[in-house]
Amino acid sequence: MPVAVGPYRQSQPSCFNHVNMGFMMGYAVGMAAGMLLGTFSCLRIGLWGWELMGRIRKTMMQSGGIFNIFVAIRMCIQY
Template identity: 70%
Template sequence: MLVAVGPYGQSQPSCFNRVKIGFVVGCAVGMAASALFGTFSCLRIGMRGRELMGGIGKTMMQSGGTVGTFRAIRMGIRC
């Protein structure tokens, strides 16, 4: 497999590395958005204390995993 070399001699990341980076970035974006929307949603239905923290954490993990997976798939298609 040929690896493209940039104008200053650096090589481009491999397809697997692009998929990994896509997943991590997608997780970060999904978790950040979910922290905002999940907090308001949990507060609106009356959660407090440990229940609130558990609800926000669960929402963040679900959203981060979903967005990360779709972002990784997108990066895999683009390779």
């Protein structure tokens, strides 16, 4: 399929660019959701100090790592 060129010789983003953008957006959204949910769940069970920070960091990384895969796949299918 030919790539359309804009009036100032700007080409459209490639499939790799779409997937890369979806990967980064998914990671950012997943990290934000992990921070909110991780903070709430850790405070509920009574963690404080370094335990709280470590558990929140772990939850943020896990949720970001999972969500970015789904958004990247969606961007690949959408393209």
